[in-house]
Amino acid sequence: MDRKRDDLTIGELATLAGVGVETVRFYQRKGLTPEPLRPAGAIRRYGAADVERLRFVKSAQSLGFSLDEVAELLRLEDGAHCKAASSLAESKLADIRRKLAELSRMEAVLSGLVKACHVGRGKVSCPLIAAFHAAG
Incomplete structure (x- = not known):
């Protein structure tokens, strides 16, 4: 992937974080990850901080933390x-x-x-x- 890490599509974000696109959307709905604004006529873009946040969520989950507990850790x-x-x-x-x-x-x-x-x-x-x- 030769795209800059601050100009990622949701698919690229998901791939780098090791999750599916629907997982990204689910985490956004749960408030675990932010949903960037969609510029007029364009698609949302994500950055390295979004990748790290998704990895944080998955890492905490792998140790048994529930999504509510992960949300608390994120706070x-x-x-x-x-x-x-x-x-x-x-x-x-x-x-x-x-x-x-x-x-x-x-x-x-x-x-x-x-x-x-x-x-x-x-x-x-x-x-x-x-x-x-x-x-x-």
Whole structure:
């Protein structure tokens, strides 16, 4: 791409940020990224700051932050609100740790049920199916 990075179409912006055009539009509707003015008879143009903002959103999402949480981080992005950003991250970390504990519990139960299925013999009912019936 030989276009200047401050004269990008929405398609070029999306490609550089690693998202789809509809994702860009969705983020604009959610207020996560600005929608530049459309000059009379022309198309909207985007710049390097728009690419970085989209990358910021995707990076935060990849760590489990919801779009509402990303919006809050964006409000704090000037760097002067590190304590508030840290608090948000600590809350996310606690949430992830709770989810990991639940996933670990699920893995242990399911692993035991799978093992029980492999040792089942004869006309014994399937331990996996039986466990789900018993839980219901």
